[in-house]
Amino acid sequence: MGQSTAKKTKKSSAQTSKEDIIxxxxxxxxxxxRLIATLKDLNTPIRTRRRIFEQFAPLLLVHxxxxxxxLYTFFKDENKELRxxxxxxxxxxxxxxxMIEAVKMSEDAELWSARCKVLAELVEHHIKEEEAHILPDFKKESDVEDRILIGKQYLELKEHYRREENLTIEEEEAIEEERNRDYRPSNLMQ
Ligand SMILES: [Fe+2]
Ligand SMILES: [Fe+2]
Structure with a gap:
């Protein structure tokens, strides 16, 4: 019986590992x-970049x-190494x-473009740091159970902040699907 409980526990943690915060x-x-690449690209018409910014800002804030x-609260409270x-x-x-607020308040088109580009580069740098250093370092010294617990918190918080930013889950999924459409080989060949 003990063995079957152990098996069950193992199975359920495998099933929920998609909730691993990493x-x-x-x-x-x-x-x-993907949105950053467009926001940085001054060859993309400003009309398009404005539309992309409207998707980018709530998506970034919710994330x-x-x-x-x-995760960062966990680092500050529990993890001296990553504090x-x-x-x-x-x-x-x-x-x-x-910067998001500054972009929104920019009436002059070139000021809007410049602020938007600086914002995109800042977030690009930040995401690179997280993916190249912070998340791998955290992975080395954490176990999957803790990562799933933090992942569950993250998902609950996302639900809360989605409401705050008026971003529906359908809109979030539509932005994600747009990425898949962009990368379809038939589109790349056009
Ligand atoms: Fe971040
Ligand atoms: Fe992040």
């Missing part, structure tokens, strides 16, 4: 990275706030949030 964050970075309150990284990440999130 997997969730990495997956949520993908549409952000960053949820990540900060789950500095958690604080640095928070500083970068706060800067990005300020």
């Amino acid at each position: 997997k969730l964050i990495t997956a949520d970075h993908e549409p952000l990275k 960053a706030k949820s990540e900060q309150e789950s 500095f990284d958690g604080i640095e990440g928070e500083v970068e999130h706060a800067l990005a949030e300020q």
Whole structure:
């Protein structure tokens, strides 16, 4: 009987490992990275970049706030090694949030473009740091159970912040699907 309980536990943690915070964050970075590439590209018409910014801003805010309150809070409270990284990440999130407000307030088109490009580059750098250093370092010294617990928190927080940003899950999925459409080989060949 003990053995069957152990098996069950193993199976359920395998089933929920898609809730591992590292997997969730990495997956949520993908549409952000695609939108960043367009926001940085001054050859893309400003009309298109404005439309992309309208998708990017709520998507980023929902991600960053949820990540900060789950993973970064864990770093600050529980993990001395990654405490500095958690604080640095928070500083970068706060800067990005300020830049989003600054972009929204830019009436002049070139000022809008410049601020938007700086915001995109800031977030690009931030995501690279997370993926190249913070998440791999965290993975080395954490176990999957903790990562799933933090992942569950992240998902709950996302639901809360989606409501705050008026971003529906359907809209979030539509942005994600747009990425898949962009990368279909038939589109690449056009
Ligand atoms: Fe972040
Ligand atoms: Fe992130």
